[in-house]
Amino acid sequence: MRTGWGIEVGRESLLERLAELAKTGDVIEYLHFNWDDYGVLSLWKEGLLVFGADVFLREALEELASLNFHLLESKPSIDIHWVETKTLEDDPYRRALAGGNFDAFLEEHPVVSLGSYDPQIDLHIVKEGETLKVLSLGWYGWKQERYFEVPLEEWLDSTTALFAMIVRDFDRMRKTLVRHGFSDAPKKIGRYRALLRGLLDAYPIDVDALPPAYTPWEVEEIARTASELLFLENAEGAKCVLITLKNPNHYIHALFKIENKPEVLEKLYRILDEPYRSEMLAHLSYLYAVEGEPREGWRVAEELGTDTGFWNLALGLIRAGDYESALEVAGKIKNIWLKGEILMWLYSERPKLEERIKENAPEHVLVFIEEMKKKAS
Amino acid sequence: MKVEIKAFMKPLPMKECIKEAALDAVVDETVRLKGSFVSELFHPGPWERFKRCTRPRAEVELSAGGLFIARGEDDYLDFAEAILSIGALARGKFGEAVELAELTGTRLRANPEGDGIKLSFAGFYGLVKVIKGNITFSTDETTVTIPIEDFLKAEQRFLDSLAMHLGELFDVCSKHGLERAFVENTRALRFLLKVVGYENRMGY
Numbered sequence: 167m168r169t170g171w172g173i174e175v176g177r178e179s180l181l182e183r184l185a186e187l188a189k190t191g192d193v194i195e196y197l198h199f200n201w202d203d204y205g206v207l208s209l210w211k212e213g214l215l216v217f218g219a220d221v222f223l224r225e226a227l228e229e230l231a232s233l234n235f236h237l238l239e240s241k242p243s244i245d246i247h248w249v250e251t252k253t254l255e256d257d258p259y260r261r262a263l264a265g266g267n268f269d270a271f272l273e274e275h276p277v278v279s280l281g282s283y284d285p286q287i288d289l290h291i292v293k294e295g296e297t298l299k300v301l302s303l304g305w306y307g308w309k310q311e312r313y314f315e316v317p318l319e320e321w322l323d324s325t326t327a328l329f330a331m332i333v334r335d336f337d338r339m340r341k342t343l344v345r346h347g348f349s350d351a352p353k354k355i356g357r358y359r360a361l362l363r364g365l366l367d368a369y370p371i372d373v374d375a376l377p378p379a380y381t382p383w384e385v386e387e388i389a390r391t392a393s394e395l396l397f398l399e400n401a402e403g404a405k406c407v408l409i410t411l412k413n414p415n416h417y418i419h420a421l422f423k424i425e426n427k428p429e430v431l432e433k434l435y436r437i438l439d440e441p442y443r444s445e446m447l448a449h450l451s452y453l454y455a456v457e458g459e460p461r462e463g464w465r466v467a468e469e470l471g472t473d474t475g476f477w478n479l480a481l482g483l484i485r486a487g488d489y490e491s492a493l494e495v496a497g498k499i500k501n502i503w504l505k506g507e508i509l510m511w512l513y514s515e516r517p518k519l520e521e522r523i524k525e526n527a528p529e530h531v532l533v534f535i536e537e538m539k540k541k542a543s
Numbered sequence: 544m545k546v547e548i549k550a551f552m553k554p555l556p557m558k559e560c561i562k563e564a565a566l567d568a569v570v571d572e573t574v575r576l577k578g579s580f581v582s583e584l585f586h587p588g589p590w591e592r593f594k595r596c597t598r599p600r601a602e603v604e605l606s607a608g609g610l611f612i613a614r615g616e617d618d619y620l621d622f623a624e625a626i627l628s629i630g631a632l633a634r635g636k637f638g639e640a641v642e643l644a645e646l647t648g649t650r651l652r653a654n655p656e657g658d659g660i661k662l663s664f665a666g667f668y669g670l671v672k673v674i675k676g677n678i679t680f681s682t683d684e685t686t687v688t689i690p691i692e693d694f695l696k697a698e699q700r701f702l703d704s705l706a707m708h709l710g711e712l713f714d715v716c717s718k719h720g721l722e723r724a725f726v727e728n729t730r731a732l733r734f735l736l737k738v739v740g741y742e743n744r745m746g747y
Binding site: 180181184185187188189190191193194196197344345346347349 | 557558559561562563565566568569572573588589590593719720721723
C-alpha cells in the first residue's frame with residue numbers, strides 16, 4: 167500500500183500567529199496552537215486512492231496506533247484509547263460495494279476515521295486470517311465509497327512506516343517550534359515517539375531504510391524556488407530543484423504546490439521520471455479540462471491511455487459543467503471504482519442522463535441509482 | 544559598617560513589550576537567512592524576545608558606610624544574581640556552586656578568577672574577593688572592604704524583599720501565560736538560592 171501525508175502548518179502559519187500577537191499582545195492565545203493538528207492523509211491500494219481526507223494528525227496518529235495494536239493483539243505500555251468497534255446496518259448499496267464479503271461487516275468490527283474532520287468518514291475493518299477486508303465509507307459522500315482487501319502484513323508494513331515518517335517530520339520541526347515558544351512540542355513529540363516505539367516493538371520494520379524527513383517549510387521553500395524557475399520558463403531548473411527532495415511523499419506534495427498555466431506545467435511534467443510523470447500528466451488533463459481547454463485534456467489523457475488519466479479528465483469536465491463529454495470519457499475507464507465514482511457523480515448532477523449512465527455501469531452504480539430514486543420518491 | 548543593598552523594581556509594561564517583540568520577530572523571521580547557523584546565533588527567536596519582556600528593570604544600589612560600590616539602573620534579576628554570587632562567595636560556597644552549575648548546565652554571570660570572582664553589575668566591574676573575614680571589591684580605581692557579617696545582614700534583608708518580588712513577578716508572568724519564561728529567567732537565581740541555603744523560605 168502506498169501512503170501519503172502532509173503537515174499543513176507552514177511558515178505562513180507561524181508568521182501569522184506572530185502577526186496576530188503583535189496586534190493583541192495576548193500570549194496565552196498565541197501559545198494555544200495545535201501545530202500537530204492540521205494535515206492530510208491518504209492511502210492507496212494498487213494505484214487506487216482508497217482513503218483521502220483532511221485530518222487532525224494528532225488524532226490520526228492515535229487512532230492508527232490503537233488500530234494496529236488491536237490488529238497485532240498486543241497491549242501497549244502507554245495509555246491509549248482503545249479502538250472503537252461497531253456493526254454496520256444492512257444496506258443494499260453497501261452490500262453491492264462489498265459483494266459477498268458484506269456479511270462480515272454485520273458483525274462487530276473495528277472502525278477508525280483516522281482523525282478526519284468529517285465525522286462521516288470511516289474505515290470499517292474486518293480481519294479474516296491474514297487478510298483485512300476494508301470498507302471505506304463516507305469520504306466526500308457516497309460517490310467515493312470503496313471496498314478493498316489488503317494482506318495484514320502489507321497493511322502493517324505501510325502504516326507503521328507512515329506513522330514513523332510523520333513522527334520524524336514532527337521531530338524535525340521541533341527546534342523551530344521551540345524557537346517560536348511552543349514548549350509543548352517536545353512533550354507531544356515524546357508521546358508520539360513512545361507510541362512509535364511500542365508499534366515497532368510489536369511489529370519491527372526497518373526505520374533506517376525510510377526516506378529522509380522534511381519540515382513543511384523546507385518543502386515550501388523548494389516548491390517556491392521551483393515555481394520561480396518555472397515562471398522563467400526554466401523547466402529543467404525546476405526539476406533539478408525538486409529532485410533534491412529525497413522523500414517521494416514530499417516530492418509529490420511539492421509538485422502539486424507548483425502553480426502555473428497548464429501549458430507551462432506540461433513542460434515540467436513531461437521531463438519528470440516515472441511514475442511521477444504519468445501521475446502529474448493525469449493531473450494535467452484535469453487542469454486543462456477545468457481551465458476550459460478540454461481538447462488539450464483529451465490529448466494528454468489519450469496519450470497516457472490510463473484509467474487515472476481518463477478519470478482526471480472526466481472529473482475536470484464535470485467541474486467545468488460538460489456532463490456529456492464526461493460521460494463519454496467515463497466509458498473509457500476500466501477500473502470499476504473510478505468509473506463508478508464518475509458515473510455516480512454525473513447522476514447526482516444530471517439525473518436526466520440516467521439511461522445513458524446505466525448503459526455500461528458497474529453493479530454498485532446501478533444499486534446506487536435505485537437507492538437514490540427510492541429516497542427521492 | 545552599614546551596608547545597604549537596595550533595589551526598586553519598576554513595573555513591567557508586559558503587553559506593550561510583547562506586542563513590540565512580536566512585531567520585531569515577524570520582521571526578523573521573514574528576512575532572516577533560514578538554516579544558517581550564524582544567523583540563528585545572532586537573531587534571537589520569538590521566544591527569546593518574549594522572555595526579555597518578563598525581565599523588570601530596577602533602580603539598584605550597593606553601598607558600604609555611605610560609599611557606593613555600585614549604583615544605577617540594572618536588570619533586577621541580574622542584580623539579584625550578582626548579590627547572591629557575592630553571598631555564596633562570602634559563605635565559601637562559590638566553588639561548590641561552580642561545580643554544580645557545570646553539572647546542571649546552569650550558566651552563572653559571575654566568573655571565578657583566582658580565589659575570587661569577576662563580576663559586572665550596575666556600574667561595578669571588577670574583582671570580588673574574601674580576605675580574612677572581609678569582602679573586598681576592587682575595580683581599576685578603588686578598593687572597598689567590608690566585613691562579611693555586615694554584608695550578610697544586608698543580604699538577609701535584601702533576600703526577604705527578593706522573595707516577595709519574585710512572587711509578584713511570577714504572578715505577572717502567569718497572568719500572561721509566561722510562567723515558563725519566569726522559570727527560565729530565574730534559573731541561575733533559584734540555583735544560587737539553593738546554594739546559599741535560602742530556598743526553603745521562598746514563599747511560592
